[in-house]
Amino acid sequence: MSQRKRAAKNRRPKVIPMRLDATFFFERAVQSLDRYHYDKALKYFRRAVEYEPENPVNHCNMAGILSEMGRYEESNVILRSVLDQIDPAMTECYYYLANNYANMELYEAAEEALVRYLENDLDGQFLDEADELLDLLNYELNRPTKISTIKSRENIYAHDKARELLEAGHFAEAVKILEEIIQRQPDFLAARNNLGLAYYYMGLFDQSVATITEVLDAEPGNLHALCNLAIFYQHSNQEEPLRELIEKLNKTVPFHPEHVFKMATTLGIVGEHREAYSHFRRLLRTGELAGEPSLHHFAAVAATNLLRYDDAERHWKQAEKLDPQSPVPSFYLDKLDKVRKGEERAPTHYHYHLPFEEQFKQWENSPGQVTEALKREPLIRSSFFWALRHGDRKTKVQVIQALGLVADEEVIEALKAFLIDADEDDELKRVAVLVLRSIGVQDALTVTFSGRTLTLEARRKSARLPVWDNAWQAVLEQALEGMSGRYDVVQQHDMMTLWVDYLSRVYPEVPKLHKSTGWAAALEYWTAKMHRRTVTYADLVNRYGVSQASISRYANRIDEACGIREKLDLTTPSFH
Incomplete structure (x- = not known):
């Protein structure tokens, strides 16, 4: 080939093939949107849909453009098709629908769509915007919107509910909720921390320590977990790990009042009264919690252990002034006089109750x-x-x-x-x-x-009985003692159940139990009959020290109330 031909060939323009796909049309649509060319953007988004008809994002983009153009009904048709046919998991479509309906002044429909979004969307991408729309709908409909749950905040709301249950003393219910939260969101450390606390309140020590340890594995400096663990070690007499933990806590200076309070009460419970009192005084000086009678009580307990009796008296008198209905301040003021005289030890009880x-x-x-x-x-x-x-x-x-x-x-x-x-x-x-x-x-x-x-x-x-009477308990204990070694656990349980059944039936007309041994012997008699056991008159008389006539009389009373003879097809009480 000649040099001229080669030069001409080299001068030919290079043709770069254009790849037409959904991405290409999406980029063109975005460029058109930047220039506010909505018609062109809509055309390009339609082409993107043609290339990838199963991609819900392309459909949503097209619905969004139609909404920007004020073509809300067309936009809604597309959004509904996404939810019904393409991807029901795209819950954000409900938020788009709610916006469209609101712009169409169809507020009831907008509310329905917004509720569906809030109750089903896991990510909460438009949560702030949804709050604003919710305010608008509340105003337009002149009523609040009822929402059972906000999915993206489900764990947060559940945790708040669990904390309320803990504060109310419903520990088992709180444990159930907290365990479910952690199963859904293992890194929710506040929930895991409160779960450890709930276990502790229920007396499940090993589980509480294991749970708090999990929190500290994930976040070694978690103050609530460190404080909880210190209290757990204190109650289980684990002196060495407790000492190391106290050293760590004493080097920590919390800033937030909630953290200061947690630190102070923890140090007080584990016997570090000087540091505890310093933190309590710091809280009282800030003024935010100065009106809490419990805080004055805690400060008084710490002061008493430091032999600062005048300060302790001042704090308890202030607690009494703030909470005159509580028996706690007056109880400890009376105790303080005995502590001053050396007749009693200083209290170490850092709870605001007796x-x-x-x-x-x-x-x-x-x-x-x-x-x-x-x-x-x-x-x-x-x-x-x-x-x-x-x-x-x-x-x-x-x-x-x-x-x-x-x-x-x-x-x-x-x-x-x-x-x-x-x-x-x-x-x-x-x-x-x-x-x-x-x-x-x-x-x-x-x-x-x-x-x-x-x-x-x-x-x-049976009907629920009121407070269990000591005389009723005495009959049971004598029956259990008499039956010990002769009857198995199930038979003894049946005897107890029979006694509760009898008392429930005759209450409040319970007879005077002057001869508890006679009642106990009668209970054993009927228990033996119910289990086809042989019992002799002489044996019962010897073991319970009561006459045959008394046993027969009490057995008849039990039968009259409970109908045992009829159930067992017996005619008269008889001893064999």
């Missing part, structure tokens, strides 16, 4: 007051749940009976969990079964006795 032992004294004199306190005060309820798990035997018996006064779902679940704890005493479980039956829980109960798991069958529903 000490646990004092609550029981009040319960003995006025059960109704304790019932109200357990229902109203979450910290008191928490102390009872904690004592149920970690108190001594006598305390646990008192707690079980006290919880029976409340008898709400929270208490029922706590007592049912107590029944299956292999580490708890069998006799205490019998008391718990009795309380559950006496408050009307008649469904089947699962109980772990001496390493064996048994199911106590459901019973006929």
Whole structure:
């Protein structure tokens, strides 16, 4: 080839092939939009749809242009087709529909579409805009819009609900919600922190520590988690890890009042009263919380432990002035005089309610007051749940009976969990079964006795009894003692159930139980009959120290109320 021909060939223009696809037309549409050429933009978006008809974004872009052009009905047709035929998960289309309907002054339809968006959209991309539109619709419709949930804020709202439940003392309900939140959003540390706290309030120590540890693994400096863990270590007597944690907390200077308060109460509970008092005084000086009687109480407790008795008296008197209905300030003011004289030790109780032992004294004199306190005060309820798990035997018996006064779902679940704890005493479980039956829980109960798991069958529903009487308990204890070693757990449970059934039927006309041994022998008699067991007159008389006539009389009374003879097809009580 000649040099001229080669030069001519090299001068030929290079042709770059144009690739026509959805991306090409999308870019052209955007360029047209920048120049406010809506007709051209619409044409290009239509071409993009032709190239990728299954791509919902292309359809939404076209609907958006039509909306900008005021062609709302056409825009809505496209948005509906996206939701109905292409991608129902594109919930933002409901927000676009709501905007279109609002521009068409179809406010009812706009409200319906906006509610669908808020209740179904996971991301909340247009949440702020939706709030503004909601305000407009409320104004135009002259009423608020009812929304059951905002999907993108579902966990936040659920967490707020769980916190309310914790503050109200409904720990089991809070645990359920918090566990669901964490399952949906594992990195929601505030929910995980409160879950650990809820476990702690329920006395589930190992679970609480494990949960708080998970928070600290994700965020080592989380102050709430550090404080919660310090309290957990304190209650479990883990001195070495507690000491290390206290050193870390003492080097921390929180700024936010909520964090200062958390730090102060934590340090007080673990015995660091000087640092605690410093933080409490700091809060009182700021003025924001100076009107809280509980804060003055906390400061007084810390001051007493520092031998600053005059300061303590001043704080408790201020708490009494701010909260004259509460028995707490006056109780501790009386105690302060004895502490000054060296007759009593300084209080270490950093909760704004009476000490646990004092609550029981009040319960003995006025059960109704304790019932109200357990229902109203979450910290008191928490102390009872904690004592149920970690108190001594006598305390646990008192707690079980006290919880029976409340008898709400929270208490029922706590007592049912107590029944299956292999580490708890069998006799205490019998008391718990009795309380559950006496408050009307008649469904089947699962109980772990001496390493064996048994199911106590459901019973006929009886009327709920009031406060459990000590005389009723005495009959049961004598019957259990007499039946010990002769009857199995299920048979003993049936005896207890029969006693509750009898009392429920005759209440309030319960006879005077002068001879509790006779009633106990009668209960064993009917229990033996129900289980086709042989029982002799001589045996019952010898073991219970009561006459045959007394046993027969009380057995007849039980039968008259409960109809046992008829159920067992017996004619007269007879001893073999």
